[in-house]
Amino acid sequence: xxNVPFLLQLHNSHSIVEQRQWTCxxxxxxxVQRWLQEGSTKQQCIPKIEILMKTVGVWFxxxxxxxxxxxxxxxxxxxxxxxxxxxxxxxxxxRVDVLVLSWIAAVYIGRDYEKRxxxxxxxxxxxxxxxxxxxxxxxxSRPTTTTDMIQNEVEExxxxxxxxxxxxxxxxxxxxxxxxxxLDEQEGGVLSSPLPQxxxxxxxxxxxxxxxxxFRVRGASYLHDRVKIPSAAAPFYCRGVDIWLTDNPERHIxxxxxxxxxxxxxxxxFVVNFLxxxxxxxxxxxxxxxxxxxxxxxxVWTKFINGDQQYRDARLKLLPLVIDGPWIVKAAVPGTSPxxxxxxxxxxxxxxxxxxxxxxxxxxxxxxxxxxxxxxILSVVKGHTxxxxxxxxxxxxxxxxxxxxxxxxxxxxxxSIHLEDCxxxxxxxxxxxxx
Numbered sequence: 001x002x003n004v005p006f007l008l009q010l011h012n013s014h015s016i017v018e019q020r021q022w023t024c025x026x027x028x029x030x031x032v033q034r035w036l037q038e039g040s041t042k043q044q045c046i047p048k049i050e051i052l053m054k055t056v057g058v059w060f061x062x063x064x065x066x067x068x069x070x071x072x073x074x075x076x077x078x079x080x081x082x083x084x085x086x087x088x089x090x091x092x093x094x095r096v097d098v099l100v101l102s103w104i105a106a107v108y109i110g111r112d113y114e115k116r117x118x119x120x121x122x123x124x125x126x127x128x129x130x131x132x133x134x135x136x137x138x139x140x141s142r143p144t145t146t147t148d149m150i151q152n153e154v155e156e157x158x159x160x161x162x163x164x165x166x167x168x169x170x171x172x173x174x175x176x177x178x179x180x181x182x183l184d185e186q187e188g189g190v191l192s193s194p195l196p197q198x199x200x201x202x203x204x205x206x207x208x209x210x211x212x213x214x215f216r217v218r219g220a221s222y223l224h225d226r227v228k229i230p231s232a233a234a235p236f237y238c239r240g241v242d243i244w245l246t247d248n249p250e251r252h253i254x255x256x257x258x259x260x261x262x263x264x265x266x267x268x269x270f271v272v273n274f275l276x277x278x279x280x281x282x283x284x285x286x287x288x289x290x291x292x293x294x295x296x297x298x299x300v301w302t303k304f305i306n307g308d309q310q311y312r313d314a315r316l317k318l319l320p321l322v323i324d325g326p327w328i329v330k331a332a333v334p335g336t337s338p339x340x341x342x343x344x345x346x347x348x349x350x351x352x353x354x355x356x357x358x359x360x361x362x363x364x365x366x367x368x369x370x371x372x373x374x375x376x377i378l379s380v381v382k383g384h385t386x387x388x389x390x391x392x393x394x395x396x397x398x399x400x401x402x403x404x405x406x407x408x409x410x411x412x413x414x415x416s417i418h419l420e421d422c423x424x425x426x427x428x429x430x431x432x433x434x435x
Contacts, residue, residue, distance in 0.1 A: 190421060190422070190423050190424075191205055191421050191422055191423055192261070192423065193240075193242050193244075193258055193259065193260065193261045193423060194207075194239075194240025194241055194242050194260055194261060194284070195207055195240070195241050195242065195243065195422075197240075198413075198415055203415055203416065204415065204416045204418060205415075205416065205417050205418045205421050205422070206414075206415050206416075207238070207240070207241040207412055207413060207414055207415065208412070208413045208415065209237075209238055209411065209412065209413065210321075210323075210391040210393075210411050210412070210413040212230075212231050212232065212233045212234055212408060212411060213230035213231065214230070214321060214391065215230070215231045215319055215321070215391075215393045215395075215408050215411065216228040216229065216230060216231070217229065217230075217231045217338075217395060217405065217406035217407065217408060218397075218398055218404055218405060218406040219404065219405050220404050220405045221404075222398075222404055222405070222406075223401055223404070229405060231393070231406070231407055231408045232294065232405075232407045232408075233407075234393070234407070234408045234409060234410050234411050235288055235292060235293050235294065235297060235407070235409070235410075236270055236285035236286060236287060236288070236409055236410035237285065237286045237288070237410075238283065238284070238285055238286075238410065238411070238412045239260060239267070239269065239284040239285060239286050240260050240261070240283075240284050241281075241282065241283050241284070241412055241414065242259060242260065242280070242281075242282040242283075242284075243279060243280070243281050243282075243417065243419070243422040244279050244280040244282070244422070244423065244424070244425035245278060245279040245419070245422050245423065245424050245425065246278075246279050246280065246424065246425040247278075249275040249276060249277075249279055249280045249369065250273075250275075250280055250425065250430060251273075251275065251348060251365050251367075252273075252348075252350045252363060252365065252430065253271070253273045253280055253282060253363070253365075253430075254269075254271050254273075254350065254361050254363045255430045256425070256426075256428055256430060257428065258425070258426050258428070259282060259284075260284050264284065264361065265358060265359050265361075266359070267286045267287070267359055268286065268287040268354055268359045268360040268361075269284050269285065269286060269287065269359065269360070269361050269362070270284075270285040270286075270287055270362045270364075270409075270410060271283070271284055271285075271361060271362065271363040271364070272285075272363075272364050272366065272394065273363060273364065273365045273366070274366045274368055275365060275366065275367045275368055275369055276368050276369070276378065277368070277369055277375065277378070278419070279422070279425065280425060283392070283410075283412050285409075285410040285412075287360065287362075294407055296398075296402070296403055296404070296405075296407075297396075297407050297409070299403070300315075300396045300398060300403050301396065301409070304316070304396050305351055305353075305362060309347075309349065312342070312347070312349060313340070313341075313342025313343075313347055314340065314342065314397070315340075315396050315397045315399070316340070316341050316342065316347070316364065316394065316395075316396060316397075317338035317339060317340055317341065317394070317395040317396070317397050318338060318339055318341050318392065318393070318394060318395075319335065319337070319338035319339075319392070319393040319394075319395060319408075320333050320335055320390060320391070320392050320393075321333075321335040321390065321391045321392075321393075322335060322388070322389075322390055323389040323390060323391055323413065324387075324388070324389040325384060325387055325388040325389065325390065326384050326387060326388075328380060328384070329380060329381055329384050329388060332377050332380040332381065333377065333381065333390075338393070338395050338397075340397070341366055344371055344373050344374060345366050345367060345368060345370070345371045345374050346366075346367045346370045346371070347364060347365065347366055347367070348364075348365040348367070349362075349363070349364055349365075350362075350363040350364075350365070351363070382419075385416070385417040385418070385419060386416055386417070386418055387416070388414075388416065388417070389413065389414070389415050389416065390413065390414050391411065391412070391413040391414075392411065392412055392413070392414075393408040393409075393410070393411045394408070394409045394410050394411075395407075395408055395409060396409055
């Protein structure tokens, strides 16, 4: 009966250990995803040696004789251990002034490393000759890291359909508008609207158009075999990207006269506005004429803009891919399959059809600030934006066989974002503005 409390305590400790060991066996991806879903993980991994020490410690406390024997053993072994240490240990002496100088040098090198790296990146990037506009459209640059990531998963398509070739002329508008994004000299290096297009600005704080085949979408027989294929070219072309810093992120930002350099109303545009805790992250995509759409995607887009809130929430998907970045971001953003935005993030739609007086503007607001999971992912990504290259694709889900195969609707890619260089959103009473 005296050992009953001890056995109960030992049983409880083993159950806690098994639960914590299960946490330790998870890979980084599962661990980060669980942390994002549950807020913060309060349990910590306990090494096996610590578990053994705690178990032995509890047993020793229950056995006074074992304590006395253990202390005696330590006293007997201590002298020979000291002799072995003095014989085998190699000692070294260093002057105090030399030690202090080495510390100062290490601090200086570590502080100056990031500046040297940024300067070297700018100098090496600017020495590369910029391709012509037509070359940028027909042969977009592909990062080596992207090829390494997908070479074991997909094979590059050998032929392109006539529908994809018809989109080249539409995509040529991207380079014309992207060339106008430069540093605003009057604001002391603050970026203008929209952000520069890669490789401008030394490849830092800029955007580009990723290769469409890095995104995997539902194939023609997906409802039967669940097979995904590389996507065809996106019909929407990226007109530009803005990152506006503000303490009060704006909804229906299409009304603001400063967005896209004041040229939003020049073309029919699909706008995706992410409301972040520190500002607005906005991407603008030009909408081609309906005869330029792939036949099935045209019907999908028409049903999307004419559908209600529930229909749109159940169809709009986002597929993010980390092209290059730290492992912690890759774990938080797996990029293996697209996610329905409306399931985890509140969405608002501000659709304005084209008329004789103005172009059509179709804005989707993704309110990141209202989603705990989305804010958790953002907190991981925000701390590594300077080292991050990330691609995004928006997809309207094909839920019926007549709508398959899927095609990405629009794509864009961000490179090494320095948030401190992004512009402040000019103050404006949007309630008095119209698109």
